[in-house]
Amino acid sequence: MRFAYYPGCSLHSMEKAYDRSVKAVCKHLGVELWEIPDWVCCGASSGHSMGHLVGLAIPAKSLVKAEKEGLDVLAPCAACWQRMVWVNHEVSHNPEMKEKISKAIEEEIKGTSKIYSIIDGLAAIGMEKIAQAVKKPLTGLKVASYYGCYYVKPPKVAHVDDPENPQLMDNMMKAIGAEAVDWPFKTECCGTSLIFQDVDTTVAMSKKIIEMAVKAGADVIVTACPVCEMNLDMRMTQINKRFKTNFHIPVVYFTELMAFAMGSTPREIGLDSGHCSGTQSLLSKIS
Amino acid sequence: MSSIVNLSVQQREHGDLIDRVFAECGVDVRRCYQCGKCSAGCSVHICNGMDVSPNRVMRMIQLGMEEEVLNTKSIWACVLCSTCTARCPRDIDVPRVMDALRIMAKKRGITKGFYNASVFHDIFMNSIIRHGRVYEAGLLVSLKLKQSGTMFADLPIGIPAIINVAFRLPKLPPKMKNQDQIRKVVENCMRIEGEN
Numbered sequence A: 001m002r003f004a005y006y007p008g009c010s011l012h013s014m015e016k017a018y019d020r021s022v023k024a025v026c027k028h029l030g031v032e033l034w035e036i037p038d039w040v041c042c043g044a045s046s047g048h049s050m051g052h053l054v055g056l057a058i059p060a061k062s063l064v065k066a067e068k069e070g071l072d073v074l075a076p077c078a079a080c081w082q083r084m085v086w087v088n089h090e091v092s093h094n095p096e097m098k099e100k101i102s103k104a105i106e107e108e109i110k111g112t113s114k115i116y117s118i119i120d121g122l123a124a125i126g127m128e129k130i131a132q133a134v135k136k137p138l139t140g141l142k143v144a145s146y147y148g149c150y151y152v153k154p155p156k157v158a159h160v161d162d163p164e165n166p167q168l169m170d171n172m173m174k175a176i177g178a179e180a181v182d183w184p185f186k187t188e189c190c191g192t193s194l195i196f197q198d199v200d201t202t203v204a205m206s207k208k209i210i211e212m213a214v215k216a217g218a219d220v221i222v223t224a225c226p227v228c229e230m231n232l233d234m235r236m237t238q239i240n241k242r243f244k245t246n247f248h249i250p251v252v253y254f255t256e257l258m259a260f261a262m263g264s265t266p267r268e269i270g271l272d273s274g275h276c277s278g279t280q281s282l283l284s285k286i287s
Numbered sequence B: 001m002s003s004i005v006n007l008s009v010q011q012r013e014h015g016d017l018i019d020r021v022f023a024e025c026g027v028d029v030r031r032c033y034q035c036g037k038c039s040a041g042c043s044v045h046i047c048n049g050m051d052v053s054p055n056r057v058m059r060m061i062q063l064g065m066e067e068e069v070l071n072t073k074s075i076w077a078c079v080l081c082s083t084c085t086a087r088c089p090r091d092i093d094v095p096r097v098m099d100a101l102r103i104m105a106k107k108r109g110i111t112k113g114f115y116n117a118s119v120f121h122d123i124f125m126n127s128i129i130r131h132g133r134v135y136e137a138g139l140l141v142s143l144k145l146k147q148s149g150t151m152f153a154d155l156p157i158g159i160p161a162i163i164n165v166a167f168r169l170p171k172l173p174p175k176m177k178n179q180d181q182i183r184k185v186v187e188n189c190m191r192i193e194g195e196n
């Protein structure tokens, strides 16, 4: 399998642990990644508020490069993924908009490249194949899979999995030997970029999610989105101060656990240093 | 917002608001029957991030309360999580309506509903137009300088987290072969929208 890889800004900046672990998992599973040359930002979270066309044309600029290469896209950031999915949605439903986007990017966009998230991209490989690649099963580790909103809502456009109770990430956690805890806030919103505008509201939103995962008995929360990761991981101390709580649950990318189970070292994928919440307790449990 | 609204005046003067929202985003807010399901699941609203609940925003459009709705914090605070859209029994894409209202407010220079959000979007767009990709360090500095009351809002993340973030954050702008790609796309979009 070969994908056009669209890492997006976060994975090249703060969230290198995601970039590295995605690449590591793909390598373990024999998936080849071709990084879209000179890709640009997808425009989230502001392009679409400037105008409908701007919001579509900016992600189309990078998407069209994958189309020309004849490859489907793998976009591990939920926001990037959804912006690109919207482009294909409009291109296939609205001929007038298709023409406008093509004019704006000065190239014809056809909508021929499917956009995979890292969740359905890896799940498509099959749970058996994932299980076969495991060298160190994470037996006994209780994992709360947190999907966030952008992969599953609105379901007409973003349908990686069920909008209220998705399962794919849970299944992958089971495939690497971990225990998937059943919990209700899998797709509750973390607040996304509201963190740059209204910190009080956003930490209250993130707190609800962390609290529920802890109540469900999880040892670790795994995410598939850099914004979710940042809001849950980086704000733990702030949440504890504000709500007089005492949460110390690590928040990492699900691909980090997969890569680790498949033989990567924590250092190779950033599992040791790429998070604020501290992963020592997690590492001592799985090492 | 005043608590008494003269509906006859609203309808006479702004009765076409619902049509203009439709023209902007293709969502027909007439369909909303005010069940409130959107608000019941809206995490931003539940955590007190909105001044008017999402279903009330829909109602204000139906009633032609144009000035009031364009001045709300809610139209900017919506994070487009689409939980409401997933659950709306009338198939209304609430965040697309919110986006349409932002675009309308922006065109008229109304940003006081949620100044820090409007500043964020401006700075974000300027950053990617200039660099082609997000330059987070530069973005953060500009935000702190221009927003009101957020200068120290991130300090409570604690010293270990601040050190970790400072370590991970790239200090220099992203390197690209052609960093003017977004600038060109945005200019083209403005021209195309102007032609219509």
Ligand code: SF4
Binding pocket: B031, B032, B033, B034, B035, B036, B037, B038, B039, B054, B055, B058, B087, B088, B089, B090, B091, B092, B094
């Ligand atoms: S859920 Fe839909 S119909 Fe119900 S109040 Fe909200 S927008 Fe209106």
Ligand code: SF4
Binding pocket: A189, B038, B041, B042, B043, B044, B045, B054, B077, B078, B079, B080, B081, B082, B083, B084, B085, B094, B095, B098
């Ligand atoms: S899309 Fe906006 S209005 Fe709807 S639930 Fe999310 S934040 Fe609330």
